[in-house]
Amino acid sequence: MxxxxxxxxxxxxxxxxxxxxxxxxxxxxxxxxxxxxxxxxxxxxxxxxxxxxxxxxxxNHPDRVLYPMRRTGPKGTHSFERISWDEAFEEIVSRMQHTISEHGAEAILPYSFYGNMGILSAEGIDRRFFHRLGASRLDRAICSAAGTVGYRYTMGGSYGIDPEDTIHSKFVLIWGCNLVSTNMHQVMYLTEARKRGAKIIHIDVHRNRTSTWADEFIPILPGTDTALAMGLMHVLIKEGLTDEKYLAEYTVGYEDLMAKAEEYPPEVVAGITGIPAEQIVDLARRYAAGTPSFIRIGNGLQHHDNGGMAIRAIACLPALTGQWAVQGGGAIKGNGGYAAFNADRVERPDLLPDPNVRMINMNRLGEALTEADPAVRFMFVYNSNPAIVAPDTNRVREGMMRDDLFTVVHDLFLTDTCLYADLVLPATSHFENLDLFASYWHLYVQLHEPILERMGECKSNFELFKELGLRMGFESELFDITEEQMIREALDNPDNPSLDGVTYEKLKERGWMKLKPVGPAAGQGGLPTPSGKIELYSEAMARAGLPPVPEYSPILEDNGLPFLFIPGPNHNFLNSTFANQEKLKRLEKQPLLDMNASDAAAYGIADGDRVRVWNERGEIRITAKVAGNVLPGVVVCQGLWWESGNDGVQAANTLTSQRLADMGGGATFFSTRVDVEKL
The missing domain is CATH 3.30.200.210 (Phosphorylase Kinase; domain 1)
Known part of the structure; x- marks a missing residue:
């Protein structure tokens, strides 16, 4: 036995x-x-x-893809036959070589994001391969690009306080972030802070789990966050609640910001945001009095036409009351700057035959697949599920249905994107890989060593693109390397003082190491802005044709429809990941559309009714949830459900636009206008 x-x-x-x-x-x-x-x-x-x-x-899912497969039926169906890896590689290499000879390397497009956050899995030898190939570059701007740029204009990069210090915070604004579902350990720290006397306020467009957990919920109209930030600044300045000494020493442009904030009295801001004027005044006073005060800036509010400016404006608030100088004070939008690895050495953008090769924004995939000139003829998808996550789904799928587009998908499962694939390649789970992980919230780097044998014939992203590079005849010194070598290259970044002392040997011994706190995480100045200070006025923004101090601009009224549609995250999926697991689907139950009771009454819609939600890009049919969870004129659905395996479920991104945000080429998922009718 x-x-x-x-x-x-x-x-x-x-x-x-x-x-x-x-x-x-x-x-x-x-x-x-x-x-x-x-x-x-x-x-x-x-x-x-x-x-x-x-x-x-x-x-252990029974639907895991365990060997390479070739399409046998028409696109739009999961019709595949098993083939060998040699056959798969031979077809990929010959197709790539033919595409390059007939149409140029720009006709090849990688499409990936962070379905696996490992450095080797998401931004390692894969990037090196496509650079060496000369393929079109992908602007990976679908998630946090607008806010990252907006925050950078103020603070110089993705640098906030150490989240472990937030147990000392006394007044907390959770702004546009459903922490309970998307950042549970911040909830742990703030729960401890509350035991020590902290008050926690949640500002969002939708009453959700975090609203219930917080001490107070403030609903705000979508896309008006910049106005609220400016209104808070107006009160802080007018009532003398600012830290003049801190502003003089650590900021530039305060006088310009003062002049602009004068334009946002509470009564004006109330008319924009839907928040009563007296509540705005009270919030500003409590923020100033609650030192140390902390703002957790979420992802959602940057997914608007004005999303970059919203983050830029909120990032100015801690400087006005000197919060960065107090333990537990300041803000976190993201902390990825502390873990900046040596991307140039790992990804090798210098290998590009043409440094000016075109850049395709992943938010405009539908446009790229239907209109680009030269046309995209070969698409390689990994770490992503664009048939569900990309905006304007119908346009994306129209492009992927083209007979003259050859598509390869590397994944663990037959996702909705695989419906349009010519080849499907089996991907390892992260349990089977050696990789390096950093957080964009806490300050620890972690080494992951394989803990499982390879399942079936699965390959990691590293193995796949390493072998493709060698089969394409690329230089062995670039591609005949090991995972350990690439991790060492990533860690060797003299330009990042936070990595001082972090070595492969120590990570292998300990499993993780804490990055050296610098800047805001250490309560220090010396920011990587042009001035070295917090920039309330940004000369760089002026040169870019943007307002140099924060100012509110409304989101676009693109079609005149009555409702703002917000497709936010749900609790049991992560984007489209986990959306094929039956237990988690049962917990999530079904897609729902939150609708204000007054709107529902006007439209003759009752709780539980099936409704049609539509605009010029398409329609979805969904069950209405009628309550007071959203303000009038707003509808919210949660979760990116797969259509495959879910009869009657339709992709929410059918309705969202390929329009780009004000900064960074970011997505505008939440600036979508729709109409609703009872079925």
Whole structure:
């Protein structure tokens, strides 16, 4: 009788989430049977979300793709036959070479994002391969691009306070962020802060789990966050609640900001935001009095036409009352700047045969696949599911249906995108990979070593693009390398002082290391802005043709329809990841459309009715949830459900626009106007 071997292994959560948890994984006879949190990790402390607790169902899922497959039926159907890796590589290489000879390398487009956040899996040898190939470059701007640029204009980069310090915060604004569903460890820290006397205010367009958990919820009309930030500044300045000494020493442009804030008295801001004037005044006073005060800036509010400016404006607030100088004061939009690896050395953009090769914004994939000149003839998809996550879904799918477009998808499952694939390649789970992980919230870097044998014939992104590079005849010194070599290259970044002392050997020994706190994380100045200070007035913005101090501009009225449609995240999926797991689907139950009771009454819609939501890009049919969770004129649905395997479910991004935000080429998912009717 075979002896059963049971062991516990250390792992890291790989998904696109700020928490980047350390995990303990129980394995029996080579099979993952349970996943829990690692109590020894200083930031995540043994707590994990329910999604990750259900990882055994994902890695052992009966629908895992385990070998390469070639399409046998028409596009739009999951019709595939098994082939060998040699056959798959031969077809990819010959198709790429033919595309380059007939149409040029620009006709090849990689499409990827952060379905796996490992440095090697998301931005390693894959980037090097496509640079060496000379393919069109992908502007990966679908998530946080607008806000990242807006915040950078103020603070110089993705630098906030150390989240471990937020236990000392006394007044907290959670702004446009459903923390309970998307950043649970920040909830842990703020729960401790509340035990010590902190007050927690949630500002959002939708009453959700975080609203219930917070001490107070302030609903705001979508796309008006800049106006609220300016209104708070108006009150702080007018009532003498600013820290003049801090402003004089650590900021530039305060006088210009004062003049602009004068244009935003509470009565004006109330008419824009839907927040009563007296509440705006009260909020500003409590923010000033609550030192140390902390703002957790969310992702959602940057997904508007004016999203970059919204983040830029909110990022100015901590400077006005000197919060950056107080432990537990300041803000976090993202902390990825502390973990900046040596991207040039890993990705090798210098290999591009033409440095001016075209850049295609991933938010305009539908446009690129239907209108680009020269046409995209070959698309390579990995770490993403564009048939669900990309805006203007119908246009994306129209492009992917083209007979003259050859599409390769590397994934763990037959996603909706695989409906349009010519080849599907089996991807490893992160449990099977050596990789390096950083958080865009906490300050720890983690090394992940493989804890499972390869399932079936799966390959990691690193293996796939390494072998493709060698089969294309590219230089062996660039592609005949190991994962360890690339991790060492990534860690070798003299330009980032936060990486001082972080080595491969120490990570292998300890599992994680904390980045050296600098700038806001250490309560210091010396920001990487042009002035070295917090820039309330930005000369760089003026040169770019943008307002140099924050100012509000309304989102676009693109079609005159009556409702603003917000497709936010849900609790049990992460974008479209986990959306094929039956247990998590049962917990989520069904897609719902939150609608204000007064709007529903005017349209003759009752709670539980099926409704049609439509605009010029398409329509979805969904069940209405009628309550007071949103303001009049706003409708919200949560979660990117797969259409495959879910009869009657339709992709929410059918309705969203390919229009770009004010900064960074960011997405405008939440600046979508629709109409609603009862079915």
């Amino acid at each position: 075979q002896q059963t071997e049971t062991r516990t292994a250390r792992s890291v959560c790989p998904f696109d989430c700020p928490d980047t948890c350390s995990l303990h994984v129980t394995i029996e006879e080579g099979r993952v049977v349970s996943v829990g949190g690692n109590p020894d990790h200083p930031a995540t402390q043994g707590a994990i979300c329910n999604k990750v607790r259900n990882l055994p169902d994902r890695v």
